[in-house]
Amino acid sequence: MTTAAPDDRSPVAARGQPSNPPPSTTGAVVELDHVTKRYGPPGSSPAVNELSLTIPAGEVCVLVGPSGCGKTTTMKMINRLVEPTSGRLTIDGRDVMQLSPVDLRRRIGYVIQQVGLFPHMTVGENTGVVPRLLRWPQARIRERVEELLDLVGLEAAAYRDRYPSELSGGERQRVGVARALAADPPVMLMDEPFGAVDPIRRDRLQNEFLRLQSRVRKTIVFVTHDVDEAIKMADRIAILQRGGILAQYDTPDAILSHPANEFVERFVGADRGLKRLSLARVRDLELIRPVLVTAGTDRTDARRELQASAVDFALLADEHGRPLGWIRATDVDGQGPIDPERATPGASLIEPETTLRDALSAMLASSVQLGAVVDEDERVVGLISVDQISEVLQSGNLPGKTDATG
Amino acid sequence: MTLIDELGAWLADPTHWTGPDGMVTRLLEHVALSGACLGLAIAIALPIGLWIGHTGRGAAGVIRAANIGQALPTLGVIGIVLPLTANIEPYGFDLIPSIVALVALAIPPIVTNTYAGLRQVDPEAVEAGRGMGMRELQLLRLVEVPLALPSVLAGLRISAVQVVATATLAAVLGAGGLGRLIIDGIAQQDDAQLFMGAVLVAILAIATELAFAGLQRIAISPGLRGRVQAARGSAADV
Numbered sequence: 001m002t003t004a005a006p007d008d009r010s011p012v013a014a015r016g017q018p019s020n021p022p023p024s025t026t027g028a029v030v031e032l033d034h035v036t037k038r039y040g041p042p043g044s045s046p047a048v049n050e051l052s053l054t055i056p057a058g059e060v061c062v063l064v065g066p067s068g069c070g071k072t073t074t075m076k077m078i079n080r081l082v083e084p085t086s087g088r089l090t091i092d093g094r095d096v097m098q099l100s101p102v103d104l105r106r107r108i109g110y111v112i113q114q115v116g117l118f119p120h121m122t123v124g125e126n127t128g129v130v131p132r133l134l135r136w137p138q139a140r141i142r143e144r145v146e147e148l149l150d151l152v153g154l155e156a157a158a159y160r161d162r163y164p165s166e167l168s169g170g171e172r173q174r175v176g177v178a179r180a181l182a183a184d185p186p187v188m189l190m191d192e193p194f195g196a197v198d199p200i201r202r203d204r205l206q207n208e209f210l211r212l213q214s215r216v217r218k219t220i221v222f223v224t225h226d227v228d229e230a231i232k233m234a235d236r237i238a239i240l241q242r243g244g245i246l247a248q249y250d251t252p253d254a255i256l257s258h259p260a261n262e263f264v265e266r267f268v269g270a271d272r273g274l275k276r277l278s279l280a281r282v283r284d285l286e287l288i289r290p291v292l293v294t295a296g297t298d299r300t301d302a303r304r305e306l307q308a309s310a311v312d313f314a315l316l317a318d319e320h321g322r323p324l325g326w327i328r329a330t331d332v333d334g335q336g337p338i339d340p341e342r343a344t345p346g347a348s349l350i351e352p353e354t355t356l357r358d359a360l361s362a363m364l365a366s367s368v369q370l371g372a373v374v375d376e377d378e379r380v381v382g383l384i385s386v387d388q389i390s391e392v393l394q395s396g397n398l399p400g401k402t403d404a405t406g
Numbered sequence: 407m408t409l410i411d412e413l414g415a416w417l418a419d420p421t422h423w424t425g426p427d428g429m430v431t432r433l434l435e436h437v438a439l440s441g442a443c444l445g446l447a448i449a450i451a452l453p454i455g456l457w458i459g460h461t462g463r464g465a466a467g468v469i470r471a472a473n474i475g476q477a478l479p480t481l482g483v484i485g486i487v488l489p490l491t492a493n494i495e496p497y498g499f500d501l502i503p504s505i506v507a508l509v510a511l512a513i514p515p516i517v518t519n520t521y522a523g524l525r526q527v528d529p530e531a532v533e534a535g536r537g538m539g540m541r542e543l544q545l546l547r548l549v550e551v552p553l554a555l556p557s558v559l560a561g562l563r564i565s566a567v568q569v570v571a572t573a574t575l576a577a578v579l580g581a582g583g584l585g586r587l588i589i590d591g592i593a594q595q596d597d598a599q600l601f602m603g604a605v606l607v608a609i610l611a612i613a614t615e616l617a618f619a620g621l622q623r624i625a626i627s628p629g630l631r632g633r634v635q636a637a638r639g640s641a642a643d644v
Contacts, residue, residue: 079537081533081536081537101539102539102540102541103539104539105536105537105538105539106538106539107539110534110537110538112530112533112534112537113530114530116528116530116531116533116534117531117534118531118534118535118548118549118552118553119528119531119553119627119629119630120552120553120555120626120627120629120630121552121627121629122629129535129538129548130538130539133538133539133540133544163627163628163629164629165629179538189537
């Protein structure tokens with residue numbers, strides 16, 4: 001290693017006492033300046049053609065496009081798994097071609113398709129790979145691993161010594177993210193990181209990842225072929241078309257409301273209006289106060305509360321406040337405690353980070369067109385309704401848009 | 407006299423145990439010769455297998471050569487080497503031809519299994535390693551070899567057992583080992599000696615097999631155990 005320090009973070013953060021809150025390196029500016037990659041001889045059609053992008057520090061830039069558009073090639077040029085044919089790539093102003101590939105890659109987090117965990121290493125070993133390459137002392141690696149597993153929501157004591165084959169797809173995904181964050185890199189590359197998990201878990205993981213990103217503020221280059229994922233994850237989207245030509249580079253909202261050309265318009269789909277709902281989250285809505293009842297609640301009380309409420313359903317919850325099902329207003333007439341048997345089971349559980357679009361689908365799919373917004377412990381914090389979202393759709397004004405873009 | 411009686415009498419003679427031509431000496435000679443040949447074979451074959459497995463370069467030619475090598479009869483190799491080295495002092499006649507033949511016997515399984523093991527490593531894992539900043543040797547050491555280990559060790563095991571069994575032939579030229587008991591047994595029409603030689607070779611081969619099975623259990627990551635069992639199952643089916 002030429003830039004020998006085992007710890008290449010900013011001078012302020014370096015060698016701080018590791019016991020206090022982790023000094024975290026936030027993102028670096030990534031800049032592509034007329035970058036071209038040609039696999040064939042000069043003159044052949046390029047995979048990436050004269051691509052120029054500036055990715056501001058701490059933002060999520062999603063590269064999206066049909067297969068063969070060069071999105072993965074573009075990403076891999078940033079850590080030099082693919083060498084550009086011409087053009088300049090810089091990270092915080094430093095030309096990546098001036099750094100040794102090995103040093104460069106150790107400073108860039110990398111999450112690949114299907115996660116790519118090492119099956120012969122435990123979760124702890126996987127997470128500690130880059131620190132180990134950087135020759136951190138054992139004790140520091142151990143501490144860092146613990147901190148990272150905690151950060152991605154896996155209890156270190158329970159997971160550290162397990163092998164990837166013993167984990168669910170979602171858990172593997174989280175370990176993959178923890179591993180990429182291990183050496184606290186300013187930049188992370190993620191190649192279809194959520195491709196291997198089923199749609200419901202994917203949504204959860206995406207939300208979780210966004211929550212994490214709001215804390216760590218890395219510069220993230222994220223590759224996907226899924227427009228919806230791009231819209232959800234991105235601060236900025238780069239839409240590429242075949243031959244590695246940049247069709248549009250803008251915020252998701254701008255791309256959906258003002259597609260630059262016909263290709264973009266077709267690529268994002270006819271349901272652009274609906275897709276814009278992915279840009280606002282449930283937490284941006286004003287939640288409806290729920291009428292919470294339990295198996296023991298007196299019907300008279302429930303009736304009184306429901307009359308005063310804006311909704312026609314009471315939410316039946318267990319003793320921890322976790323929703324069990326809906327109780328119709330007509331089911332609380334008469335006397336005595338509420339009969340849990342009469343509840344319509346299966347309230348749609350919606351997280352505050354869920355997009356309006358996903359919330360809408362969830363509510364439309366259930367028999368009661370309300371959603372129970374729950375916190376991390378699945379306790380109800382409020383309700384939303386289909387009507388609220390269709391109002392947003394009609395008005396065209398996304399709630400909370402101003403603070404989402406910072 | 408039955409074989410049992412002969413055996414009893416033969417084994418009762420302490421010089422047959424610890425004498426200069428006793429079983430202990432022969433066993434040690436056998437182990438030393440086999441171990442040296444296996445060690446030499448590993449030193450040659452492992453780097454070749456790792457290199458062609460990691461880079462993919464030259465693999466076709468090497469594997470073809472290994473397959474041909476596997477088909478060579480050991481006695482034939484001894485016959486070819488002997489005239490070339492017979493005049494080299496001090497071991498040209500009794501030891502070198504046997505060593506060459508045994509090393510040649512041991513190399514192909516190690517090369518082919520190491521190569522196959524590395525080729526089977528999930529390319530995603532290799533790409534992940536490279537993308538995280540592993541150098542080529544680190545990639546080999548931290549990712550490829552541990553993942554290929556079931557196959558690599560299977561190759562070593564095959565070679566070791568074959569060498570132990572075949573080293574018996576070395577006695578023909580005077581290299582010692584358990585083969586001596588067999589040859590002398592035949593020459594002296596001493597069935598007990600012949601029998602003990604054969605039994606000891608068999609026991610040593612089985613012990614080698616078991617030792618490598620133990621090594622596999624210790625060395626292969628528990629994270630791969632599912633796969634290891636699958637591999638063993640399919641090997642047993644064949």
